[in-house]
Amino acid sequence: MEKLILRRVGSGGDEMLLNFGPQHPSTHGVINFLVETDGEVMKKAVPDVGYLHRSIEKIGEGTGYPGFMPYTDRIDYVAAMFANEGYALAVEKLLKLEAPPRAQYLRAASGELCRIASHLVSVGTMATDIGATTPLVHALRERERINDLIEELCGARLTYNYHRIGGVAFDAPTGWREKVLAYLDHFDGGDTPARSFITEFDRLITYNEIYMKRLGSVAVIPREKAIGYGLVGPNLRGSGVDWDVRRDVPYGAYRDFKYDVPVGKGMAGTVGDAFDRYYVRILEMRESARIVRQALEKLPEGEYMAKVPRRIKPEAGEALARVESARGEMAYYVVSDGTDKAYRVRARTGSFLAMGIIEDLSPGMMIADLVALVASLDVVAPEIDR
């Protein structure tokens, strides 16, 4: 059978068709791009996704409400806390209950740690894709230490399964708070920012002249286009849209914290270029560290699980809950028909929408810049395919 994707490319000229992926190291997972190219310049790049489709939404209709939580980890395994949190919030909205304050603070602290870990992978792999090998090793070293901290909290390093409907699974262990604060001092320096990891990382790669020139004004996404294509999170803010779900539609404990929302300013060229999307992530890591500090300093005493009935049976209805994931706004739409299994679970992820813009941006770009574009969009294959 003819592959329908082939109709999108090939105008009958002398252009070469190139399969970029699905097993290419810079596609960030199993994604294929069918590239129509004339030398180094692309006429078009058409993404072909679905290699990691596990029909998680269908699984959600079969498991009970609590039983779906571990599957949400697999939607985005680089930042699983947010996938957990979004689903928990959606079902809580259906049940009209709220997690107790301590749980909300633990959610915020663990989530922001997870955001730092996820952004470290993002900026590290981005540098590698561009050709700088060293920063990834530094970033992954720091991520391992965050994984250690999260492992102490919930027993897992990658697929956390930490959130529960109505709270979190475990309280913070004794001494965890001090360990996290000590780590944050190492990460962003606390009172001596000059000696911190993140400053070192900036010196290593962010302000590297080659790196800035390589990314500046590459793959520019103007503001209107970013909104139209539904880009979210750092990709949207990189294009200069001042929007953050945590600040603008606050949920959980986020109304209690003070932090800034970094926005792309065209530091290395044009607003909305690949460098802006990169630099927004660097700045966000600093802000996340601030939030974790506040969450741990104000951590209220009390229960970490609300009183939830043994059998979770929300009355018939539907709810949409959104969280600011590391890859931007993640929306869960849960429909209940009054039984103990969800009638429909839908996870709208940032990576899926980010893939939609690539075909539009690709004409006239260099093949090497496609790598920069994909890396700067920070797509994660399981989140696209679900």
Next chain:
Amino acid sequence: MTPTEIHEKLKARFGEAVGPLSEPKIDPFAVVKGEAVVEVARFLRDEPGLELDFCEDLTAVDWPKRGVIEVVYHLFSYRHRHGVVLKVEADRAAPKVPSVEGVWKAANWMEREVYDLFGVEFPGHPDLRRVLLPDDWEGHPLRKDYVEAGGWHGIGNVRESPLVELRRLDEVAMAAAAKNRPPPPPPPAPAAPAPAAPAAPKA
């Protein structure tokens, strides 16, 4: 603006094509007639004061008992920070809903996903083909009456328990070992009577 106010504006502009707002359980929604959805979408995006520029989610829910597939639009405005939920009910036998790709580009991939997993056609979509599943996949998995085909091009999606295969391998190995084992040695001849103990030396 609250969803109620947005709905009133819609009602004033489109009348019968926009149904009543559902009783506000959690997230209220309004059902829109399929043929009007593109006009409604354009109005919502362009009307000053509404400017719902972000198509936050576009998905579907299958209701076999009512014979419809609901296509659900979650819309949001970055400028005014308000949103609304719209639904279009499509006939389950041949679901067709006009595409809003021309209004929100984000709908392109999400409509492809709904087409892929629910089989809803979107006339006017520029590139309507499956996005997650292979082109020649049969059926639409998120429909409630979907039956698994049992594989694709000889790639199975079920397999027997690995224990069954391990047990079979065990049996093969045991049989081979039994075959290769040297025949048991003949039973030893009855031992000769022990020689009499030497007489104790005389003192």
